[in-house]
Amino acid sequence: MKLKKLILPALSFGMALFVGGLLVALSDSKVLALKDQPLSMIGKGFSTAAGAYWALFRGSIFDPQLAEGHFFQGFYPLSETLVAASPLILTGLSVALAFRAGLFNIGAQGQFIAGAIGASWIGFTFELPIVIHAIAAIVVAMLFAGLYGGFVGLLKARTGAHEVIVTIMLNYVAGYFLLWLLSTTAFLRPGRQDPLAPDVRESAQLPHLFGPDLRANLGFIIALIAAAAIWWLLSRSTWGFRFRAVGANAAASRTAGISVARVTTSVMFIAGALAGLGGAVQILGSEPAMTSGVGGSFGFDAITVALLGRATPIGTVFAALLFGALRAGGLTMQASTETPLDLVLVIQALVVLFIAAPALIKSLFRLKNVDEGTTVASKGWNG
Structure with missing residues (x-):
């Protein structure tokens, strides 16, 4: 796969994480309680989203807490990802x-x-x-x-x-x-x-x-x-x-x-x-x-x-x-941060949304001459 073909999926995934982070932050009552303090609200929202994604990482790739007794046991989440x-x-x-x-x-x-x-x-x-x-x-x-x-x-x-x-x-x-x-x-x-x-x-x-x-x-x-x-x-x-x-x-x-x-x-x-x-x-x-x-x-x-x-x-x-x-990682994110598991499905849907709309990503990032690759949306299928 050529490097250019990775640009749109990477940007789409990044946008999905960004929008998903906003939803995670705005779903936290502690963040909303700071609506009269914009700077504090932004800081708390960023902290909440970062904590949720860190929990997602610990639940899907590597958990330092599990590695304390045995290093390779820390990769149990990665094993679950492969499964x-x-x-x-x-x-x-x-x-x-x-x-x-x-x-x-x-x-x-x-x-x-x-x-x-x-x-x-x-x-x-x-x-x-x-x-x-x-x-x-x-x-x-x-x-x-x-x-x-x-x-x-x-x-x-x-x-x-x-x-x-x-x-x-x-x-x-x-x-x-x-x-x-x-x-x-x-x-x-x-x-x-x-x-x-x-x-x-x-x-x-x-x-x-x-x-x-x-x-x-x-x-x-x-x-x-x-x-x-x-x-x-x-x-x-x-x-x-x-x-x-x-x-x-x-x-x-x-x-x-x-x-x-x-x-x-x-x-x-x-x-x-x-x-x-x-x-x-x-x-x-x-x-x-x-x-x-x-x-x-x-x-x-x-x-x-x-x-x-x-x-x-x-x-x-x-x-x-x-x-x-x-x-x-969704279960760990839910257990550690009380983030609704449904938001993981929302992130998946956002990835698809941005992937299926390459023109939107190109417009947002002002990209030119980037290969959109092969998609059902662009090629269609035989009736």
């Missing part, structure tokens, strides 16, 4: 790949759930050797989710059904199907009435990267490998060229002899498999017992991550790390 970012990278790649092919994959949520179902089923049902078990669970998860996504591509290719509508509906199907599964004897943990599946066997769980006390696991490495693979696919392969060509102009690609229908189906299959891999990483890495809320908001956050990452693999990785840090 939160791993499935976000994979679901973000799912959405970003579809963007590059001119498709809007809103179905990463349902595909994530399909992958989690496959990984959980293989993980607690079968007894396999330690490495083979995890590989089998990942492969089945990617296959389930790939077929789930590929079905959308096939419908669009054969019938012209809009992928946005179909994927939204399939999100509901996946969510309610999961609820039904967790009420069956095959998936419901014995002796429980609440929707909770058995834990996956230890032979299927992904190993921790930095010891048993830190939850960061092999899923983060898998996510980075997937990002590198998608970069190679898009930048160095013939299929990747076809994906990008169809995304740029489907009609011209069809005239050039590229099968748009085949590209559409293939892209949605791969996108589904990536989201399913995210579900597998979540189940095998950090949440071994599948629940009805296993999907969380990963599939929907993926849209934001892909947008912030300019629909590029490298950008998606950094965007997912940012959102993982906000997610991990």
Whole structure:
């Protein structure tokens, strides 16, 4: 990624932090109580915002208090950031790949759930050797989710059904199907009435990267490998060229002899498999017992991550790390400074707002000749 492409995201993030800091300060009653003393109010507001962001840092990167007994224990927050970012990278790649092919994959949520179902089923049902078990669970998860996504591509290719509508509906199907599964004897943990599946066997769980006390696991490495693979696919392969060509102009690609229908189906299959891999990483890495809320908001956050990452693999990785840090550090910020957790979501929304409006950032900072990169807003997608 060229340096110029980093300018707008960096400025957008800075503006989001600035506006978010103002909201943090103005949400503090102690700051508002000084409204008759402007200088004191500004100083107290700055102190409040700085304290909130320091708490956010301690909750997402490094906590000196935890490091007092053991230095590396201070990186526990960073471990939590990596845990939160791993499935976000994979679901973000799912959405970003579809963007590059001119498709809007809103179905990463349902595909994530399909992958989690496959990984959980293989993980607690079968007894396999330690490495083979995890590989089998990942492969089945990617296959389930790939077929789930590929079905959308096939419908669009054969019938012209809009992928946005179909994927939204399939999100509901996946969510309610999961609820039904967790009420069956095959998936419901014995002796429980609440929707909770058995834990996956230890032979299927992904190993921790930095010891048993830190939850960061092999899923983060898998996510980075997937990002590198998608970069190679898009930048160095013939299929990747076809994906990008169809995304740029489907009609011209069809005239050039590229099968748009085949590209559409293939892209949605791969996108589904990536989201399913995210579900597998979540189940095998950090949440071994599948629940009805296993999907969380990963599939929907993926849209934001892909947008912030300019629909590029490298950008998606950094965007997912940012959102993982906000997610991990938000609880510490709330506990330490009594800042509402909702303000973390506001900061995320502000990042998206400024990223999606590059003309606004250019106008505010009087920038010229700065590359806006590839965004859905600037390129659109095929209807």
